Amino acid sequence: MHLPDYKEARTRDHRDYQRISYEVDSAVQNKYKGKTFFIKTYGCQMNEHDSENIEAFLSYLGFSKVDNYLKADLVWLNTCSIRENAHNKAFGMLGRLKHLKNEKKDLLIGLSGCMAQEVSVVETIMRDYPFVNFVVGTHNLHQLPSIIDKAIVENQQQIEVFSREGDLIEGLPVVRANSYKAYVNIIYGCDKFCTYCIVPYTRGRERSRAKEDILKEIDELIQDGYKEVTLLGQNVNAYGKDLYENYHLGDLLEEIALKNIPRIRFMTSHPWDFNDRMIEVIAKYPNIMPSVHLPVQSGSSRILKLMGRRYTRESYLELFHKIKDTIPGVSISTDIIVGFPGETEEDFQETLSLVHECQYDNAFTFIFSTREGTPACKLPDNVSLEEKEERLHRLNEVVNTYFLENNKKLEGQVLKVMVEGVSDKKDMYYGYSETNKLINFSSSQEVKPGDIIDVLITSAKTWSLDGKVE
Numbered sequence: 070m071h072l073p074d075y076k077e078a079r080t081r082d083h084r085d086y087q088r089i090s091y092e093v094d095s096a097v098q099n100k101y102k103g104k105t106f107f108i109k110t111y112g113c114q115m116n117e118h119d120s121e122n123i124e125a126f127l128s129y130l131g132f133s134k135v136d137n138y139l140k141a142d143l144v145w146l147n148t149c150s151i152r153e154n155a156h157n158k159a160f161g162m163l164g165r166l167k168h169l170k171n172e173k174k175d176l177l178i179g180l181s182g183c184m185a186q187e188v189s190v191v192e193t194i195m196r197d198y199p200f201v202n203f204v205v206g207t208h209n210l211h212q213l214p215s216i217i218d219k220a221i222v223e224n225q226q227q228i229e230v231f232s233r234e235g236d237l238i239e240g241l242p243v244v245r246a247n248s249y250k251a252y253v254n255i256i257y258g259c260d261k262f263c264t265y266c267i268v269p270y271t272r273g274r275e276r277s278r279a280k281e282d283i284l285k286e287i288d289e290l291i292q293d294g295y296k297e298v299t300l301l302g303q304n305v306n307a308y309g310k311d312l313y314e315n316y317h318l319g320d321l322l323e324e325i326a327l328k329n330i331p332r333i334r335f336m337t338s339h340p341w342d343f344n345d346r347m348i349e350v351i352a353k354y355p356n357i358m359p360s361v362h363l364p365v366q367s368g369s370s371r372i373l374k375l376m377g378r379r380y381t382r383e384s385y386l387e388l389f390h391k392i393k394d395t396i397p398g399v400s401i402s403t404d405i406i407v408g409f410p411g412e413t414e415e416d417f418q419e420t421l422s423l424v425h426e427c428q429y430d431n432a433f434t435f436i437f438s439t440r441e442g443t444p445a446c447k448l449p450d451n452v453s454l455e456e457k458e459e460r461l462h463r464l465n466e467v468v469n470t471y472f473l474e475n476n477k478k479l480e481g482q483v484l485k486v487m488v489e490g491v492s493d494k495k496d497m498y499y500g501y502s503e504t505n506k507l508i509n510f511s512s513s514q515e516v517k518p519g520d521i522i523d524v525l526i527t528s529a530k531t532w533s534l535d536g537k538v539e
């Protein structure tokens with residue numbers, strides 16, 4: 070048994086880590102043939118991609134996938150800790166599974182993801198949720214087949230969570246959710262330690278994958294007919310810093326852009342590491358999508374300092390305008406937190422005025438959520454929840470106005486759309502533009518997922534656009 074430990078998770082040193090190739094344990098191949106699984110994924114794209122690895126591990130063990138947890142022999146929760154409501158959702162699901170297990174004694178229940186790295190969560194599971202069969206941390210997901218096997222063979226709860234990153238494991242098996250767009254990890258972890266954020270504790274320090282490994286994975290995806298890759302990391306802009314003297318995200322993006330892949334995306338970018346070279350490269354290559362997610366978090370320099378964000382309102386705006394002015398047609402989205410401890414009405418007004426200046430194409434807005442073990446949870450907070458909810462409401466009204474205004478400018482234009490599938494609306498398809506706008510459209514011609522086609526935009530809504538293929 071290995072339990073999480075925050076002291077260790079906080080450690081940042083320069084131990085060398087090795088790139089190790091994943092080795093399959095052939096003794097467990099197809100050992101559980103005939104059994105079924107269901108994975109419930111919470112949170113970010115990183116988790117979605119981890120679930121693609123989990124699916125491959127389970128398939129190797131012989132499990133087959135079902136589309137409803139009630140039908141599964143194994144229910145897997147791949148969890149998120151970013152805010153309290155993510156926690157509550159996972160614990161709510163565990164509550165439902167407890168009832169299910171009363172009826173179905175052989176049901177297997179597993180948990181992985183960021184919640185598995187949290188000391189208090191693991192303590193709660195050991196104390197109150199003895200029916201959970203195994204908990205696997207984010208740093209040792211590759212051990213999953215043997216952990217499941219052990220949990221079944223020994224019929225005993227297995228908790229295997231490493232708080233320090235081990236080596237970087239290459240060649241993990243993967244069952245991708247799509248056949249035309251794929252996630253590719255380029256860097257793991259985060260060293261920024263924003264004072265509100267749990268991620269540096271749950272995902273460890275920044276570790277870049279070697280460029281050769283990333284480029285090889287992308288070459289294979291291209292060979293397999295993939296049209297879009299999204300480069301993933303908690304902070305992709307830090308790519309290469311831990312590994313190379315002089316090779317960073319701009320250089321990696323350029324090498325990928327020279328390959329024959331129509332769409333390249335990347336996320337998430339911390340404004341701190343966004344350099345001119347990156348901006349130039351994005352502007353230069355048409356297959357790097359002009360869509361940048363640039364979380365601001367607050368428009369008040371005072372709050373940004375308390376958040377440990379390492380930039381001011383002014384330096385953020387300077388970067389924002391440089392990106393807008395250099396990359397033709399770029400869309401910029403953001404994340405904003407309201408109600409950070411001690412945020413005054415004046416601080417909040419600065420956030421609103423920044424939104425008026427930036428007129429974002431999309432924004433994810435949140436109320437500050439206390440995460441145990443982070444510095445912000447010790448800050449005095451005299452803003453009531455009611456006030457925070459009110460601020461969120463006022464902020465959402467403003468951001469929504471700009472989504473619609475920006476979308477309206479696209480009416481009458483022809484946009485390149487990558488088809489995703491058939492929309493909920495009858496006789497309509499849906500897909501995403503280069504700037505990542507959701508487009509619902511009609512087409513008299515047959516189209517299929519992964520096709521990139523021209524769509525005439527006929528009308529704009531706040532969160533989507535309608536169009537037609539002529």
Ligand code: 5AD
Nearest residue numbers: 265266364404405406435436437438
């Ligand atoms: N409370 C509220 N929002 C948070 N985020 C991260 N941590 C917290 C927290 N404790 C938001 C940030 C980040 C996004 C992924 O989640 O805006 O950019």
Ligand code: SF4
Nearest residue numbers: 259261262263266268
């Ligand atoms: Fe969290 Fe800040 Fe790292 Fe983003 S950059 S994952 S907000 S610590």
